[in-house]
Every structure is written in structure tokens, then in C-alpha cells.
Amino acid sequence: MPKDDAVEFQHVKFTYPDTKKAVLKDVNFTVKKGSWTSLIGHNGSGKSTISKLINGLLLPDENSNSKITVLGTPVTAENIWNIREKVGIVFQNPDNQFVGATVGDDVAFGLENRGVPREEMIKTVRNVLSEVGMLEYIDSEPANLSGGQKQRIAIAGILAVEPKIIILDESTSMLDPSGRKQVLKIISELMQKKDLTVISITHDIDEASMADSVIVLNDGEIIDQDSPEKIFNKTSMLKQIGLDIPFTNKLILELNKNGIRVPQNVKTKDELKQYLCQLNLKM
């Protein structure tokens, strides 16, 4: 494994207990250290399964030649504690993640486990809570929060322990648009500062477009990995597997259908705006 890889999957096969069909068949990909990677794919395609394999919550089928490496360490039963120190997952349902009786306890939990001194812990907890805009809820019970507030706390809990790799499993799905932008901004800033690797699982095309690299999963198989610009221009592939295409592409398709021919070389939102404005001036 090259030094600059954070995660590497080689021929990974995975079958859930008591089921016949493998959910992942022969999955191969790498995630570069310090990069932001998006994982997209239809419901049930295996995204959350992949995230749990990365931190050893699940292990690949035994009778396979599957190999998963995280920051140079093979993910095996002996190594999982070591791996989980480095990989933080924000789960799809935040309720499955809460352990503390109050928001403050909950966020402190991971730090306590790592033996962080009390004073430093208190400081960190207050810091991350204020970053996600939830400091005033420090004494609330996690169960008594709104959906979006729960997601903010779940994210704060992971930010507090500063893992090397953060996996966001649809962690912003219930945030309002400005809240989502704010949270993603915090994470991308942290990425710059702390050599963090981010893997984001999302159905939101704007969130996926923030990535350096997009992995496309379909029925447990990786069918593409490329830059967001390239992936989101493959509109027929995306449509075929049930994924979204960007607003600009949708608009160009509709304009063409309605007799306004948009030239092939017009691709981005700004290019389209410019083209339409020129067209309008000619009238």
C-alpha cells in the first residue's frame, strides 16, 4: 500500500450472516490520505456496509482473499481497537450513536475513553458544541432533540476525538440547507488544518460535488471512480442506476427539448448563464 493511501480495499467480499447473497462481491478502491471522497449509490447498494468494514465493525468473508488496509494497518480482529482510534463514523441514524445522558456527556464519551485529562476534555466539548451551534443544549438529553439537532451532536461527538479518517454516513440528511453548508464547511476547514481524510456517503449532489473523488457503487460493485466533474457529466450512467444529475444538466436537457439548442461545450452553470445572456442580447 503506497504511503499516501488512507484506505485500500482489495477484492473485498462480504455476506451478512444468515443470508445467501454476498452484498459486496469484489470491491476494490483506494482513498488518498488527506482527500475528500464521496461514495454514492442507490439504496441497498452497500455503502453503509463498506463504512462498517473500514473500521472493523464488520469483517469480510473468511473464505475470501479480501484485504482491507487502513493507514497502513490491515483491518483484522486483532487490530480493530487500533483502527477505531483512527476512524470515526457518524452513523446514518444518530440515535444509534448516543451513549451519554446529556449532550455534554455524550460528546465527552469518546474523549474519556481515550484518557483525555478532565480540563482539556471540558474545553474540547464546549469548543466542538459551539462550532456546530449546539452549546446551549449541553445539558439537554439527546433523545429530546430535533432531528437536525441530533445530527449536529453526532457530528460534534466525532469531531471531538479528532480521528484521522471521518466517515459521514448521510450525516447531514436532516439539516436545513444553511446548516448543512455550515457543517460541511467546518469539516473541510478541519481537513485543511489537520491532514484529515473524509469519506462522505450521500445522496445530495451538492455534497458529493465537494469531493476530490467520487466512487459510484451499484448493487455491491464499484462501477466508476473519478472527479465529480467527470462523474456528474455521465448523465446516462447516473440515470440508469437511479442517481441524480446536477441542476445545470437537467436544465440543459429541458432547454434542448424545448427548442433552445445549447452547444455541447456549454457545461457549467456559469457557462450556461453566459450563453443564455448572449442569446438574449441577440434578440
Next chain:
Amino acid sequence: MEKKGLDNVSFELLDNSFIALIGHTGSGKSTLMQHFNALLKPSSGTIDIAGYHITSQTGNKNLKKLRKEVGLVFQFPESQLFENTVLDDVKFGPKNFGMSDKEAEAKAKKWLEQVGLSTDVISKSPFELSGGQMRRVAIAGVMVNEPQILCLDEPGAGLDPRAREEMMQIFVNYQKAGHTVILVTHNMDDVAKYADDVLVMEHGKLIKHDKPQKVFENEEWLKKHYLDEPTSSLFASSLKGFRFKENPLTIKELVDGIKENVQGGV
């Protein structure tokens, strides 16, 4: 600690309409939704819905018919799944409301198919599913009761784009067939495309109740309340030199408006 979840909220909704309930994180949308079927009761004030009159004194008895007529899909689907298999879970409602096992099963299968769950999933435990699959089971489990008023708390969260689109179409068809749909969402494009009527919440207060065209009319107001515009109207306002008769809220309206401009129809 006593806190007001809802603060002096008053409105009337029309039968057979498609209502969107919007507002930022923690504004009180889910709290309001849970009042529609008396999971929560008002500390003061009254609610008239599906022939029921709900007050702070309303007890937990005799609410069965209300729960059938007002169906609620929760924000987190796991919290409403509990049976051993997906099929049993969706059958639970109809059986509970008095249907025979056979009828309930046929109905459950019909709705499971509608929400796009394949037959190999329906014998699994609902807790051994992916997030989007759980969401679909929860939706089927409520729609199977064919409630008069269907309340959906962010039903699109966790669904893949095609499923979201299909599910929205199912909800619209359901409304067209003579039911009322109340949808909580952060997706302003869905509000523009599907809603007849919009409720906007902020800090437990209802700050606007109007048609989508009116709600999205004032950019300043939207900004002030941290609400987004639909993508199409955002795009339209960034087109210099264009004039739109009406603020285009959907791609279709946007394309029509662009056409009028460039073909000199205005």
C-alpha cells in the same frame, strides 16, 4: 425545565390539499406533526382534525380511529419498526384496525411493492435493512392504513434520488385520489413542485402560511429567516437582462420563462 415547543400557533388547512411544512432545524415542525394524531397534546388551545377535538384534557383512550385517519411517518423510520419481519410490520396496522390476516397480507404486499421493496426483502427483519429500505418499510406501514390525512416527516431523507422522485409521485397521486398530505421537508424544489399551501415555522411560531408563489416572493424575507429559494428561481434571478412575468419556481416554469425572453415573447 419547561419550554414552549409551539407558541400560539393557529391555522386551518383545506381537505385534499398538499401542504408543505418548512422551517430550519429545531423550529418545531416535528412537534407540530405529532399534535396531528395526538401523540402530543397541546398545553393550551385546541385542534380539530378528522372529526376529533383535541385539548390538553384529551386522554389516550379512544384514539384508535384518529390514529387510523391521521397517519404519521416519523422522521427516523427505525422508531416505528418493531415486528419480526418486514411483512408482519406492514400487516400490523390493518390487522390492528380489524382486517383479517389474509386481507391484511394482500394489502401489505401491495404497498410494499408500491414503495419498491423486492420480495426477498419482505421476509427479513426490518432491522437488517439499509437506511433507505427501512424508510420505505415505514412509509408502506403507514400508507397501508389508507389514512385520510397522511403526515410525512422528511420522508425523502435517506432515499436515493430515483426513490425520492417515485415516492413523491406516490404521495401526489394519493392526494389526487382524495386525501390530504402534509409534508415536512428542507427541499425547496419539492415545495415548489408539489405544494398547494405552505406553513413556515420558526422558534415554535407559525411565521407564514401562504401559497408557494407568495412564500418565495421576497428574497430578503427568506434570507432573514434562513430559508432557501428553489434552485430554479435562484438561477432565474442570476440571469442578467432577463424579465420573468412570474418568479419561476420549477424547471418547467424556468424553461418557459427563458423561452419567452429569448424568443421575444414578453
